[in-house]
Amino acid sequence: MKHENVIGILDVFTPDITLEKFNDFYLVMPFMGTDLSKIMKHEKLTEDRIQFLVYQMLKGLKYIHSSGIIHRDLKPGNLAVNEDCELKILDFGLARHTDSEMTGYVVTRWYRAPEVILNWMHYTQTDLDQLTEIMKITGTPTQDFVQKLQSQDAKNYIKSLPKVQKKDFASILKYANPLAVNLLEKMLVLDAEKRITAAEALMHPYFEPIHDPEEEIEAEKYDDTFDNMDLPLDEWKRITYKEILNFNPPQTSESKETAV
Template sequence: MASPKKGFYRQEITKTVWEVRERYRDLQAVGSGAYGAVCSATDRKSGTKVAIKKLYRPFQSELFAKRAYRELRLLKHMKHENVIGLLDVFTPDVSLDKFNDFYLVMPFMGTDLSKIMKHEKLTEDRIQFLVYQILKGLKYIHSSGIIHRDLKPGNLAVNEDCELKPRGDPYPRARVKGGGGSAAKSLQHSEIWPEQLKAQLNCLRNSPDGILDFGLARHTDSEMTGYVVTRWYRAPEVILNWMHYTQTVDIWSVGCIMAEMITGRPLFKGNDHLDQLTEIMKVTGTPTQDFVQKLQSQDAKNYIKSLPKVQKKDFAAILKHANPLALSLLEKMLVLDAEKRVTAAEALAHPYFEAIHDPEEENEAEKYDDSFDNMDLPLEEWKRITYKEVINFQPPQLPESKETAV
């Protein structure tokens, strides 16, 4: 085996050889999926902890190459404090002819919302703050023309360095640490004060899980149509493939997550597709005739018509003791008709967020250029344009003076 490229070193991790820049040290395996493995590392240049992803043989086929290119492009496009973006990308290969591997470097997120929710009851202030962060990230990716499609508590990561300051500061500052158990111990006595948190690092982001495994999925991406998202958080139009769906599929997921934060249990816990739909309709009521007419699938129309008529339930009866403004927002997010659901931008302006709503922080993105996403190119061409993206990468500039900067 040839010696490492200058400025690089080799290390074997779980029977795979990693060849990374000298600046990234203390590599430790943190997980793997169908398309790649992830290690945590210390960036000696910035002193921060990062996550590094190595894709498994990205150029083994045109399909893999296209997926790898799209993941790289999407991550490069994301520049928002509530969405995982790219800190660095590099290849140890010295030329295009030898180009076979590249590594993606992202912020390291120590835990996720599902782990935190399993180990503690979230206070109302924290629920408000966390849902606000999720919606800010969604407004950003939706404005770029992207749909996430797989929002669930396990795909919402919390920064392990996020300092959460309790009301009145009667305790030492609580930090969310990696792993659910330690997070629960450090936070169980803390009540969160949103105004104080605004000057802290905003800590909820779309997680490595969702983005690392598949990148962000777009509704026009035919390759992704078979991808199974967790059923409990899935919008009804996705479950039955009723119609060409829009970005409000993500809003439905946020509503499910928010309701679970309030009650501590999933709102719609179906055993299969049809059971999931039945659970949803027990709350939303059976669809109106107007809605049924919009469905593109005759099978779906027939199925809905065959169901017994169920009246809509009041959310106050399901989520007892919940804040009336939280219920009002949920009523607007968990609407069966996707066209009548609130958008992320509309949800952010809801009175529920009045105490923390800051329009200046609710940024929009430049449109994502998806022209390559639907192309069928030869493998060598995918490799060439991916190599160009890697070589031309410019690291993000760290903010010098910003409220949310560390």
């Protein structure tokens, strides 16, 4: 990942001088200072800062998604922010190449996407409560949406729910910027196929004052050569060691975020 709004690697190294002794390695990443979760606990964000933070988040997501990768655990604690309000998406421990087997178990509950819950077979009461809360706002889904679900349990569950109409977002968010409300309404659509994409969201009028198409870049396709290889542990160790020795740190001018 090489994008200003996605965490990158500045360096990777090992203190072990031979393959036989190779046991540890270290990843060096930009120093960011804090995350959005901590900021939100301590201060009320202004409209300008919200707009700038969400814009950066979407730029990072457009880049990630264009490479065929989804994050799955996007939440305030995984959005690093520095003192200049510059944002980077962190923690790709749960990221994976897009497929239909997204498991819901590991994702932080309140930020779990509805499609992650619905594609996960092992429901708990908490997950069903979470879906019910989501549908109080989005309304219960259409028959088209239900047919697309892979899990029969999910289909049965949704069919059992009382029909709920979609809420008017403007009546819930009475004091918010109308453009922000309009954007949220397009983002919080239950059917992922009908939901606004990160790339489309960047072109929404809400971001018109700060929109810069040259910064909204796409990624090269993710190289998944090694993803499904079944190799012995020693071979993985050899490949990893070689990768570390061949790593070329990016040529960047030293800044306050890297000079720690």
